[in-house]
Amino acid sequence: MLFWLLSGLAILGACFVLADYLIDRALLADIYDDQMNQIASAIPAHVNSEDLRQSGPGLKYDGDDSILQIWDQQGKLNYNSHPEIVLPQFSTPGFSVVQWQDGEWKIFIRKTDRNVIQVAQSLSGRRNIAVDHALRSLIPLLIFLLIMGLLIHWSVGTGLQSLTRLSQELAKRTPDKLGRLAAPDQPTEIKPLTQALDTLLERLGVALEGQKKFIADASHELRTPLATLQIQTQLVEQSLGSGCEARALADLKAGVKRTSHLVEQLLMVSRLESGGNHDPHAPLQLHEIAREVTIDLIPYANTRKINLGVEQLDAGAIMGSAHHVHILLRNLIDNAVRYTPIGGQVDVAIRTGQHEIVLEIEDSGPGIPPEERERVFDRFYRCLVPQATGSGLGLAIVKQVADLHLAEVRLGQGLRLAGLRASVSFKRAA
Structure with missing residues (x-):
């Protein structure tokens, strides 16, 4: 975080210096052009060579000085403000840019009846002044970056202390101690x-x-x-x-x-x-699975002399795991056969509605009292029925598989066989 934040600030600082240089160069160009125009305009049109010879001594040249030269109509140089630099006479009136002695010069020429007034300035001198100004602004910028780096380091370190405390609290948790981590003084950013x-x-x-x-x-x-x-x-x-x-x-x-x-x-x-949650679901024909499981359990039902058969099998598809649906059906039919007295009857039915498919298992056994119909889904809970020889896990497994398929399990009184009727309602597949 420190690296990326400071890198961003450094890039912004470099852009600021470059923009400062470009703006200064444009402003200096306007200022110096106006200055050259004023110098040339300040020379009287009727000035003669005698007046120019009485002027003061020449000036010492600095990089951004404007050089004033006055020529007569015969091309004789009558005045040069900086004697050590002698530019040739140029002929284009107004402003122009010329190349002289490996450098670019800005020239302004004013012609009068007697003289040609020429004001020149080096463009490299202008650029040097803009560079110097930009470099002078770099020093406070570096100080600003240093102060911002220290502030960012402090603020980021302070902000991350809450994460450090959170990780320490999380490291203290054990399987026997899984308390909450939330605290009222936590920053808003880490509350989620x-x-x-x-x-x-x-x-x-x-x-x-x-x-x-x-x-x-x-x-x-x-x-x-x-x-x-x-x-x-x-x-x-x-x-x-x-x-x-x-x-x-x-x-x-x-x-x-x-x-x-x-x-x-x-x-x-x-x-x-x-x-269970990771088992892939696919379209299943519930009536075909019910037929297979019923046929598989008929030999077991015959050992108890139970008449196991199919009452109704409507075709219809559900979304689910074939393995888990087999387990659900096997446990429901096995429970019905196990709890039904010898010589009884167990019927399997699949009824298809517009939006759901209902699996029904009805037997002629003693049934389950209404007050115990919710408790039988608990593990290892057994009803006090003499014929019960199960483990108390069958209906718990049925409920677990139904929950995985978003299905609803209901237990009630059978209408035809007067025993227990277990129904599971599945959503119909599109």
């Missing part, structure tokens, strides 16, 4: 930066708090199935040779399956939190 950092720290704090809660809940949830697996493994060892090996192994397999399902759900939640 401080507010943006405070917003970022607030989001980071929320994310870290959610991560801590998730890890604590996951640890708590994993403790029970792992302890159960350990007990079931011991039971298998104790049942060897007693004829109960098959039953013990079946229980062990069921425990492993439940634990694997829980770990899979935890990993799914973690992936959605870490990279």
Whole structure:
């Protein structure tokens, strides 16, 4: 900042000196031309050689002096104000510029009945005076630049102290201490930066708090199935040779399956939190995805003797991630099958409106009480239903995927099957 500010001032100073020189040269040209005209006009028209011989001695020449010469009609030089410089006689009346002895001269000639009056001045002398005047103005300009440099150095250093304090405050922040950085005495210029950092720290704090809660809940949830697996493994060892090996192994397999399902759900939640917003969205045919997921889960539904089928599949496109929409559908249908008693029914429907496409999953299970329909979207929350064997993460994952797609999830009472009806409203793609 100091370099660029002082460089700009130096360039402006150079422009100022150049402009001063050009203006002075133009003003001096007018002044000296008027002076030459006055000198020539002041000589009487009837002056003779006798009067000129009685004039005083010649003058010593200086660079900007005007040289006066008077010639008679025969071309004889009767008077020369500076004897050491003898210019030839020129014939053009009025002002003219001539080249003499490697220099340019401004000439003014006045002709009378008796004489030719010639006034000459060196143009280099005029330029030297303009240069001297411009150089004299350079000294206060340099002093001004020095003072401005010191003031800029002080003001910039003082202004940047607030950034130094801000960086020091930011360096003190830890994952356990993410307080606000804003202070009432901060300069106006860095308040937007401080507010943006405070917003970022607030989001980071929320994310870290959610991560801590998730890890604590996951640890708590994993403790029970792992302890159960350990007990079931011991039971298998104790049942060897007693004829109960098959039953013990079946229980062990069921425990492993439940634990694997829980770990899979935890990993799914973690992936959605870490990279869900970066997954590219593209046009998707929701009815085709619903058909694929329903067909994939029919064998699982058959093991529980659940009649899983499709009620209505309207064609329509949405914008979204195919992977995430598959996860949403799988979790909704899996939850419906898991919570529906043996011999029940689960129907899948896609209904297309003018601006939205609604996915509906309806089952013949016990449903969810109205007072608990908001809480079931919390992680690891389970309704007190005897058939429930899930991890408490299915609907939390559904809500998370719906939020990523700007969709709305609603839970209500089924109209046809009298169980739970879960609906997800997507915006229709153009």
